[in-house]
Amino acid sequence: MNTQINEVYIVDAVRIPRAKVRIKDEGQRSESAYSGLKPIELLEPLFHALAERNQLDSREVEDVLLGCATQTQEQGANLAKIAALYAGWSDQVSGVTLNRFCCSGLDAVNIAASKIMAGMESLVVAGGVEQLSCVPMFADNGPWYSDKKVMKQTRFLHMGLAADLISHQQNYSRASLDELSVRSHQKALNAQEKGYFNKSLIPVVDSKGEIRLSVDDSVREDISMETLSSLSPRFSAFVGMGQAVVEQVYPADELVAQHSSANSPALVDGASLVLLASKEKCQALNLTPRAKVTHFANASDEPVKMLTGHVRAMEKMLKATQLSVDDIDLWEVNESFAASVLNFQQHFCIDDNKLNVNGSAIALGHPLGATGGNLIGMLLDELERQNLTRGVVAICGGAGVGVVTMIERI
Numbered sequence: 366m367n368t369q370i371n372e373v374y375i376v377d378a379v380r381i382p383r384a385k386v387r388i389k390d391e392g393q394r395s396e397s398a399y400s401g402l403k404p405i406e407l408l409e410p411l412f413h414a415l416a417e418r419n420q421l422d423s424r425e426v427e428d429v430l431l432g433c434a435t436q437t438q439e440q441g442a443n444l445a446k447i448a449a450l451y452a453g454w455s456d457q458v459s460g461v462t463l464n465r466f467c468c469s470g471l472d473a474v475n476i477a478a479s480k481i482m483a484g485m486e487s488l489v490v491a492g493g494v495e496q497l498s499c500v501p502m503f504a505d506n507g508p509w510y511s512d513k514k515v516m517k518q519t520r521f522l523h524m525g526l527a528a529d530l531i532s533h534q535q536n537y538s539r540a541s542l543d544e545l546s547v548r549s550h551q552k553a554l555n556a557q558e559k560g561y562f563n564k565s566l567i568p569v570v571d572s573k574g575e576i577r578l579s580v581d582d583s584v585r586e587d588i589s590m591e592t593l594s595s596l597s598p599r600f601s602a603f604v605g606m607g608q609a610v611v612e613q614v615y616p617a618d619e620l621v622a623q624h625s626s627a628n629s630p631a632l633v634d635g636a637s638l639v640l641l642a643s644k645e646k647c648q649a650l651n652l653t654p655r656a657k658v659t660h661f662a663n664a665s666d667e668p669v670k671m672l673t674g675h676v677r678a679m680e681k682m683l684k685a686t687q688l689s690v691d692d693i694d695l696w697e698v699n700e701s702f703a704a705s706v707l708n709f710q711q712h713f714c715i716d717d718n719k720l721n722v723n724g725s726a727i728a729l730g731h732p733l734g735a736t737g738g739n740l741i742g743m744l745l746d747e748l749e750r751q752n753l754t755r756g757v758v759a760i761c762g763g764a765g766v767g768v769v770t771m772i773e774r775i
Contacts, residue, residue, distance in 0.1 A: 432469025432493030466762030471737025553724025633730025637738025674767025
């Protein structure tokens with residue numbers, strides 16, 4: 366029996382521009398630049414791009430793994446398999462859609478990598494999709510946030526309040542949260558102006574042949590500390606209910622609302638795909654590998670504080686690899702609320718110049734299941750641009766889960 370672990374290469378990573386979700390009217394209907402399209406249509410150009418950019422015959426692809434946090438309505442019925450079919454890929458390509466909340470897309474990449482590492486498959490596509498303007502968060506009506514008995518027993522707390530709890534426990538000021546938001550927008554705007562995202566961006570073209578969006582449109586030029594400080598905390602109305610949950614685990618802590626809409630992740634529509642292959646498959650199909658997936662880990666933390674699972678996962682991966690924080694050249698830590706990022710950075714003593722150097726979800730948006738693939742692509746492009754070697758993507762998710770992935774350039 367062959368017990369050797371195979372190397373896993375990232376051949377390509379593509380994504381569509383993220384489209385800001387806007388409330389359309391008092392009925393809480395939403396719209397974005399992709400209104401009138403469906404999630405499956407957001408994925409279609411990415412499948413085409415992977416095939417065209419890499420001269421790839423889809424019959425060679427053995428599986429498609431997609432993350433999606435809300436698998437209902439237009440995002441139901443195993444969208445991974447159906448999206449591949451809809452894009453005209455071979456009937457022989459299988460597919461599975463998975464959910465680890467916000468970590469889903471990154472987990473899809475890691476599971477795809479593990480298939481290749483084990484020698485069970487040699488060419489796999491992974492990524493994710495989330496069209497929040499079409500299928501809102503919580504639309505699947507899961508028991509964790511809809512069944513009162515389950516909510517009580519599992520200590521459900523809205524993730525925004527979990528961020529507020531972290532902020533209180535770590536003594537973060539509102540100004541420090543707003544400062545992170547301003548920096549995120551400034552860095553993202555700089556990256557857009559200099560074309561740092563262009564290599565991976567694939568536009569969505571509608572039935573009229575019109576490009577719906579060419580850049581991530583939630584980045585703001587006019588953002589400032591003055592405008593942010595005037596915004597009310599976003600989750601104030603839920604503090605009373607949340608305090609009772611917090612006291613079950615942290616009786617000495619008071620829940621204080623601090624996160625506004627501007628230092629929380631922007632709600633956007635998005636989709637991403639990553640092409641992974643074994644060394645042998647790269648050679649056989651003349652594919653050019655750009656990086657290796659070297660390590661990954663998942664973990665979970667206490668579900669009330671929730672947004673710290675990626676800290677546990679990162680500790681697990683550092684222990685397994687015997688690497689130090691100083692061995693990591695760049696970090697993409699999803700901005701699932703400002704306090705979560707500050708806490709991760711503080712815990713690992715990460716230099717500002719290595720963390721989210723082109724902005725993250727507060728400015729660019731967090732399309733849930735698509736975020737993992739987005740960040741893999743952003744990290745890879747930036748490692749290449751700066752001629753660096755090793756980077757990490759880290760994402761936390763609901764109920765305390767967290768996932769991390771380490772990649773190294775070839």
